[in-house]
Amino acid sequence: MKKSKSLLLIIALVLVIGTVLAGCGNNTNSANNGNKGNTANTGNTAGDEKLAADQTLRLNMSADVPTFDPGQAQDSQAHVALKLMYEGLVRVDKDGKEAPGVAEKWEVSPDGLVYTFHLRESKWSNGDAVTANDFVFAWKRVLDPATVPAPPYAQQLYYLKNAEQFNKGEIKDFAEVGVKAQDDRTLVVTLKNPTAYFLNLMDFYTFYPVHKSVEGNDKWATEVKTMITNGPFNLTSWITGQSVEYTKNDTYWDKDNVKLTKITSTIVNEASTEVLSYKNGEIDRAGAPNGDIPPDQIPVLKTELPDDFTLKPVASIYYYEFNTLVEPFDNANIRKAFAMSISRQDIVDKVTLASQVPAFGYIPPGIKGSTDAADYRSEYKDDYFTEDYAEAKKLLELGMKEKGYTTLPPVTLIYNTSEGHKKIALAIADMWKNNLGVEVKTENQEWGVFIKNRQNGDYQVARAGWNPDYNDPMTFMDMWKKGNGNNDIKLDNPEYDKLLDEAFSEVDNAKRMANFRKAEEILVKNEMGIMPIYYYTNVSLVKPYLKGVSVGYDGAVDYSKVYLLEH
Structure with missing residues (x-):
């Protein structure tokens, strides 16, 4: 899903991480990424409790949203925002189950290739009807090779028949791609192969509809007045680096079940400031996926605010990325040496302090395996490497010999601004110095800059997190x-x-899992392109009067059914 901003912060084991970070990556500022929140029905009262007169939810975002364009988004900050502003064909609940969204019902052909979605009567925020053609337009925009910049999640649409060929310019006519508006209220989607989790994907932002007014306006997603949306809230104010405000969308089809009238959020990337704001009653919720909690405050907060504190495993992973095209990490033995020379248990016990689980693989617990009831990580252990400092030194020497080095080139580790990420980076740099004899410079970067540098390959080692976009390896x-x-x-x-190509087209799920196991071994054991560190947990503080917060298996939070009680 999504790159996570928080130590995955944004969602990461993030909730186990369940994708994801933000994809989209994961991508949030929290090193702990814990986030549970209270779940409740959306009625007007809970027992004798009454709704507060002011239904304004107050939050903090640890960073600006890099983009409000569903076609360009790829991180957890954008995921939180777009989930408020848009709705896809399907909505996925906290348990990963699909429910009607813009589509009120659908049928699937016996061979699993054709999905026919019947759209409900719904409107855009400007009053226009949401039609099947709006989905066709949005999906074409993502796949069109002429779209600039190229949408990072175009491959997410490769499940559609001929989508990959169109995106690569091998097919010129979009009419050959497997998505058709049969009429204004009927969308027919034809897949390349049967895909068991396709409905789950329909809640992902790359598949959201986009209003046709964006055509020819490259700046539409940078100005509040040109953002026409179809979700439960509209973006009504955005001051870069300071605040955002969302207001209830009165044209949303399910508006009667949306109790909040407004969501306001400061933008502060200091986790300690966020916790102080929470204690002072200035915000109603703190922590992942949109904010952060300092690791060293977790033990105190557990005792000090037991009714507010929540910690939950999520299907996400916190890891470091090696740029395999730049020195010295264009050598696999050097990458392995760095990965084997840290103590993950010390990191989770002494630095992050949120009961995370050390990771020696990439796919986290909480992701489905060969059956809906199975867990991939339980079926296939994460035993791809061990922490062995003596062996790491030998691998470093071998890698340096292979590269012709007498001394290792300077190494810089980058991370996005966050107290938690900084502490982890300093701890790992110290381990590399003590256990490997390597000096590593650490450098923090603002979230937007950090993401671009990773995408462009302008880094050597970088912090990363990933939470799932859907529940499948x-x-x-x-x-x-x-x-x-x-x-x-x-x-x-x-x-x-x-x-992965074989797993994509394979119908037998057991065979698919075996392919994932082999691929994971290549990624983590053979290539060591990434350095797994831990599987996320989500940490948050939630006011007892805040109800209806829904946090999914993946750590993603849904504020659309939230409400506040009198307090």
């Missing part, structure tokens, strides 16, 4: 295929790509 694995917009490590392994 593919959401973690396909990002490392050659040409994928999220392949920041620049991995180019034909065998890896072949295994």
Whole structure:
């Protein structure tokens, strides 16, 4: 899903991480990424409790949203915002189950290739009807090779028949792609292969509809007045680096079940300031996926605010990326040496302090395996490498010999601005110095700059996190295929790509899982393009009067059904 901003912060084991970070990557500022929140029904009262007169939810975002364009988004900050502003064909609940969204019902052909979605009567925020053609327009925009910049998640639409060929310019006529508006209220989607999790994908922002007014306006997603949306809230104010405000969308089809009238958020990337604001009653919720909580405050907060504190495993992973195209990490033995020379248990016990689980693989617990009831990580252990400082030194020496080095080139580790990320970076740099004899410079960067540098390959080692876009191992694995917009490590392994292509078209789920196992071994054991650190937990503080917060298996939070009680 999405790159996570928070130590995955944004969602990461993030909730187990369940994708994801933000994809989209994961991508949030929290090193702990814990986030549970209270769940409740959306009625007007809970027992004798009454709704507060002022239904304004107050939050903090640890960074600006890099883009409000669903076609360009790829991180968890954008995920939180777009989930408020848009709605896809399907909505996915906290348990990962699909429910009607813009589509009120659908049918699937016996061969699993054709989905016919019947759209409900719904409107854009300007009063225009949302039609099947709005989905066709949005999906074409993502796949069109002429779209600039190239949408990073175009490959997410490759499930559609001929989508890949159109995106690569091999087919010129979009009419050959498997999406058609049969009429204004009927959308017919034809897949390349049967895909069990396709409905789940329909809640992902790359598949959201986009109003046709954006055509020819490159700046539409940078100005509040030109953002026409179809979700429960409209973006009504945005002051870069300071604040955002969302107001209830009165044209939303399910507006009667939206109790909040407004959501306001400061933009402060200091986790300690966020917690202080929470304690002072200035915000109603703190922590992942949109904010952060300092790791060293977690033990105190557990005791000090037991009714507010929540910690939950999520299907996300916190890791470091090696740029495999730049020195010295264009050598696999050097990458392995760095990965084997840290103590993950010390990091989670002494630095992050949120009960995370050390990671020796890439796919986290909480992701489905060979059956809906199975867990991939339980079926296939993460035993791809061990922490062995003596062996790491030997591998470093071997790698340096292979590269012809007498001394290792200077190394810089970058991370996005966050107290948690900084502490982890300093701890790991110290371990590399003590256990490997390597000096590493650490450098923090603002979220938007950090993401661009990773995408452009302007880094050597970088913090990263990933939370799932849907509940299947593919959401973690396909990002490392050659040409994928999220392949920041620049991995180019034909065998890896072949295994994923086979898993993509394979109907037998047990065979798919076996392919993922082999691919994960290539990624983590053979290539060591990424350095797994830990599987996320989500940490948050939630006021007892805040109800209806829904946090999914992936750590993603849905504020659309939230309400506040009198207090």
